[in-house]
Amino acid sequence: MRGILALAAAAAAACAPSRAAKPVATAAVDLPRSYRYAPAAITVPAGTRVTWTNSDVFTHSVRLLDLGDTDLILKPGDSASFTFTRPGLVHYDCSFHGQMMRGTVAVTAR
Ligand SMILES: [Cu+2]
Numbered sequence: 001m002r003g004i005l006a007l008a009a010a011a012a013a014a015c016a017p018s019r020a021a022k023p024v025a026t027a028a029v030d031l032p033r034s035y036r037y038a039p040a041a042i043t044v045p046a047g048t049r050v051t052w053t054n055s056d057v058f059t060h061s062v063r064l065l066d067l068g069d070t071d072l073i074l075k076p077g078d079s080a081s082f083t084f085t086r087p088g089l090v091h092y093d094c095s096f097h098g099q100m101m102r103g104t105v106a107v108t109a110r
Helices: 002-015
Strands: 028-031 041-045 048-054 060-064 070-074 079-084 088-093 102-108
Touching (some): 041 048, 048 070, 060 079
Parallel strands (some): 041 102
Antiparallel strands (some): 048 079, 060 070, 088 102
16 A cells, blocks of 8 residues: 555656746747647747747737737737847736746757
């Protein structure tokens, strides 16, 4: 009995989501249902044009918090792009649902 409990605890620990999820190397971010960015953390080389596509049924946005709060509004079905020229970590959120929707773009030197 004791052994089974220990195994269960180990399995739960292995499944716990990593707090620092490794960013995905992609220039395309989807907004599937509901209220999220997928993937939420991406990495691109400087000079990359990143495109977000809203596949949700609500209007969302991509507000680039580290770049003067530039806000790209995305109605359902819309896409919007932004070219990241300088290396650095850019945080963004949805200006309508900032508590729920957050993402990052890690821009690396070319
Ligand atoms: Cu939103």
